[in-house]
Amino acid sequence: MIWTQRIVLILMGLALLGLTLELIRKRRLREEYAVLWVCTGLMLLGFAVMDRALVGLAGWLHLENATLLALLCFVFLAAIVLHYSVVISRHSEREKSLAQELALLKDELEKVRAATREAPTPPAEAKPRPPALRT
Amino acid sequence: MEAASAASPGGPAVGLGPRRALVVVPAYNEADAIGWVVRDLKRHAPWADVLVVNDGSADDTSQAARAAGAKTIDLPVNLGIGGAVQTGYRYAWEHGYDVAFQFDGDGQHRAKRLADLAAPLLTAEADLVVGSRFLRPRGMTATGMRLVGIKVLAAAVSKVLGHRITDPTSGFRAAGRRAIELFAQEYPQDYPEPESLVLVHRQGLRVKEVPAAMRRRRGGVSSIGLWIGLHYMTKVLLAVLMDAFKAPVRLDEEVAP
Numbered sequence: 001m002i003w004t005q006r007i008v009l010i011l012m013g014l015a016l017l018g019l020t021l022e023l024i025r026k027r028r029l030r031e032e033y034a035v036l037w038v039c040t041g042l043m044l045l046g047f048a049v050m051d052r053a054l055v056g057l058a059g060w061l062h063l064e065n066a067t068l069l070a071l072l073c074f075v076f077l078a079a080i081v082l083h084y085s086v087v088i089s090r091h092s093e094r095e096k097s098l099a100q101e102l103a104l105l106k107d108e109l110e111k112v113r114a115a116t117r118e119a120p121t122p123p124a125e126a127k128p129r130p131p132a133l134r135t
Numbered sequence: 136m137e138a139a140s141a142a143s144p145g146g147p148a149v150g151l152g153p154r155r156a157l158v159v160v161p162a163y164n165e166a167d168a169i170g171w172v173v174r175d176l177k178r179h180a181p182w183a184d185v186l187v188v189n190d191g192s193a194d195d196t197s198q199a200a201r202a203a204g205a206k207t208i209d210l211p212v213n214l215g216i217g218g219a220v221q222t223g224y225r226y227a228w229e230h231g232y233d234v235a236f237q238f239d240g241d242g243q244h245r246a247k248r249l250a251d252l253a254a255p256l257l258t259a260e261a262d263l264v265v266g267s268r269f270l271r272p273r274g275m276t277a278t279g280m281r282l283v284g285i286k287v288l289a290a291a292v293s294k295v296l297g298h299r300i301t302d303p304t305s306g307f308r309a310a311g312r313r314a315i316e317l318f319a320q321e322y323p324q325d326y327p328e329p330e331s332l333v334l335v336h337r338q339g340l341r342v343k344e345v346p347a348a349m350r351r352r353r354g355g356v357s358s359i360g361l362w363i364g365l366h367y368m369t370k371v372l373l374a375v376l377m378d379a380f381k382a383p384v385r386l387d388e389e390v391a392p
Contacts, residue, residue, distance in 0.1 A: 096214055096324070100222045103188075103208045104229070 001051040001065060009069075013044030036083055040076040151253055154233035156183035158249065159223025160205070161216055162240030166194040172242050173203035179246035183236065186226055190219035196240075216306075221322035224310070228319035235315050237308040243349045244307045255343045256311040262340035263314045265300075265332070266307035266347025284368050291372055292329050295379045296336045300344060303329040307347055313340055321384045326371045333378040338386075 020037045023029035047054040047069070058068040158176055162169050169187060176185050187200035191213035200207045208222055220237060227235035234253050238244050248266065255261040269285075285304055292303040306328055310318060317338055323330035335342055 095212075096218050096221075099210055099212050099214055100218065100225055103210045103222060104226060107206070107208050107226075 001055060005065070006048045006051060009044050009048035013041045013048060016044065017041035033083075033087070036076065036080045040073070040080075043072065043076065151182060151234060151250065151257065154257070155231065156180075156234040156236065156249075156253070157223070157227045157230070157232040158183045158185045158236040158238050159220060159227065160185065160187045160200075160238050160240045161190060161219035161223065162187050162192065162196050162200065163190040163213065163216075163219070164192045164194050164196060165240040166192070166196045166199045168242045169196055169240050170199045170203040172238070172240055172246075173200055173205040175242075176238065176246045176249075177204060180249045183249065184232075186223055187240065188219045188222045190214060190216070215324060217322055217324040217327035220327060221318060224315055224318035224322065227310075227315050232315065233312055235310045235318075237306055237310070239306050245348065245350065248307075248347050249309070252307065252309040252345060252347065255345065256309055260341070261343035262311045263332075263335050263342050264309040265302065265305050265342065265344045266349075267300075267302035267305055267344040268347065268349055269301040270344055270346040287368060288329055288371060288375070291375055292332055295333050295375065296342060300332060300342070302344065303332055305347070307349065316386055317384065320386065323374070323378065326374050329371060329375050330378050333375055334381075334384075337379065337381065337383055339383075 017038065020029065020034050020041060024031060024034055054065055054068065058065045061068060063071070158180065160169070160172060160176075165172075173185055173187065176183070185205040187196075187205045187207045189197040189200065189207060189209045191210050197207055197209050208226065210219060210222060214222075223237070224235055234256055236249055236252065238246075238249075244266070252264050252266050255264045269289075285302065288303050289300055293300045314335060317335065317340065318331070321334065323334060332342055
């Protein structure tokens, strides 16, 4: 690989890693969501340093070096997007559950308020609740 | 009018005997119809509690439901039919109801038929009973593309369940305690009626259909208007097939130590 290519790869890898780590440091990005970005940056750096690996792999696949890099970037980006889909699904599930819990609690609250208005000293009724749901 | 006189308001609690029943009515912008639906339920099924789940309506659905005397839960955001119905099942589970009915807020279901719907639950024949528009003797026909859509979907769901289902999109249902527990914990979001049948089956619970005629809707906009269209059909079929591959839900967790 020519040295200009290596320099560009190293700069790209360092920029990606630096940006990711800086965002984590400023608490604007949670580690959980940064793992794949860090992996992408490390891959770029790794191939810049061990360019034989990249050339070998490209030859084995009958691809140009640059094409292989683009392909690998695509794979990592696809993994990142898939990860986001999982995260979004989890969040929408939680949001739904929270909205439901909030509405049910509001109803309970109204009942308790109505009961306290009617009887200033309500009997403490310990009603056994069914086991909590795992949501 | 024999059913009406048997279940007159203020009369004895006929219906399900000692079992406690909740009618869950999901409602989204149904202010025109909801009052009528609640009063209809109170007249023909006075033995059941009525819970309207207002799914973040922009109109006076909540006020109308309360004015008609229903317990009303107001969701802070619009969750869609699946999320609204599940709120009702969570309520039913937490308050220890034995039977939870699903009943549309637009007036197309018949309150008089609720006791019939619950019959297979009482005889322990099924865990979830679905009122079908297409079973004789009270059969009815949908028209055109909608009928084709329902037929195709029915064939797919029947295949997954291993027995005949004629009306997988019916939202007129009765759930026993086990189905309530399941639905309180896991309820499909996208196309809940057909998908929940697959979920129930995958969980080892039994589904049974009984004949149920339905009215024309009294107001609001049907979410089933979308049934027309191959695109929608494909998505529902895909969702149903995906459900058949999902791992079962674990229910017997978190027993107090």
